[in-house]
Amino acid sequence: MCKLPLESAPAQGPSGFQMHCRRCGTYRVTHGVARTPFDPGDQWPFLSAATRQAHERGQCLMLDQDGWRKLAEEHSNSSVEKMKDLVIHRIGSRTRPGGFETLDPEIDFPLFDMKSAGELSNVTKQLCDLGFLVTPEVQRAATFSLTAQGWNRFSEMSKIEPIETYKIWFKPVTKDKEPPTYQVYLSRLPQFSQLYAVTVVPLNRDSPVPKDESHFWNRTSQHAAEAVKLLVNEELQSLNNDQPMHISDERLIKRSVS
Numbered sequence: 155m156c157k158l159p160l161e162s163a164p165a166q167g168p169s170g171f172q173m174h175c176r177r178c179g180t181y182r183v184t185h186g187v188a189r190t191p192f193d194p195g196d197q198w199p200f201l202s203a204a205t206r207q208a209h210e211r212g213q214c215l216m217l218d219q220d221g222w223r224k225l226a227e228e229h230s231n232s233s234v235e236k237m238k239d240l241v242i243h244r245i246g247s248r249t250r251p252g253g254f255e256t257l258d259p260e261i262d263f264p265l266f267d268m269k270s271a272g273e274l275s276n277v278t279k280q281l282c283d284l285g286f287l288v289t290p291e292v293q294r295a296a297t298f299s300l301t302a303q304g305w306n307r308f309s310e311m312s313k314i315e316p317i318e319t320y321k322i323w324f325k326p327v328t329k330d331k332e333p334p335t336y337q338v339y340l341s342r343l344p345q346f347s348q349l350y351a352v353t354v355v356p357l358n359r360d361s362p363v364p365k366d367e368s369h370f371w372n373r374t375s376q377h378a379a380e381a382v383k384l385l386v387n388e389e390l391q392s393l394n395n396d397q398p399m400h401i402s403d404e405r406l407i408k409r410s411v412s
């Protein structure tokens with residue numbers, strides 16, 4: 155289907171042939187298709203997306219003469235936002251915080267409803283630029299880890315824990331300046347109990363920018379609010395040379411994500 159050599163010879167079963175491809179995953183074609191293959195034309199990447207994503211879910215799609223178009227169509231109109239979320243979800247569901255996941259652009263682009271390896275390289279670059287992913291310098295091309303912001307997005311998608319947010323501000327350095335203000339986002343990583351992702355976002359240009367805007371919190375006995383307090387003490391307070399004037403308690407802000 156995608157012109158990569160199959161990993162093994164097609165295996166014949168009662169209803170058709172089973173194929174194994176690194177890019178398209180394992181899928182089946184009917185005897186009819188085996189005799190007279192259909193030509194997906196430029197829709198092949200989206201058909202490849204259908205079979206590969208099914209394969210990753212443990213299913214094996216059967217392709218016949220009529221059904222393939224609908225399967226491809228379901229993957230052919232995904233927005234870039236959806237592609238980004240699919241990448242974050244893939245990495246988040248296969249790593250622990252700080253862990254790295256390798257994506258092979260040539261082999262893995264169908265996982266994200268993309269058309270080519272180039273699209274995957276472009277989207278991962280965007281995600282790095284936006285602060286959702288990091289990649290180690292030595293292996294720039296294909297190895298990625300989620301930042302705390304990436305984990306927050308992953309949690310939102312997983313719809314398990316609400317996000318808590320706090321607004322924190324400090325005394326301005328001079329009277330005519332705005333008070334340095336930060337938003338702190340907190341989310342619980344759904345697959346790891348008691349582990350939190352904390353992201354600090356400076357809200358105005360008078361806020362000194364923390365060295366790391368992403369943190370993980372895994373002190374199991376502490377409530378999330380404690381994580382924020384400690385973060386403020388250890389990081390924001392030293393940046394702003396003072397105690398915070400105010401920490402809002404905008405907790406349990408539930409965001410529903412479709």
Ligand SMILES: [Zn+2]
Binds near residue numbers: 155158175179
């Ligand atoms: Zn293939």
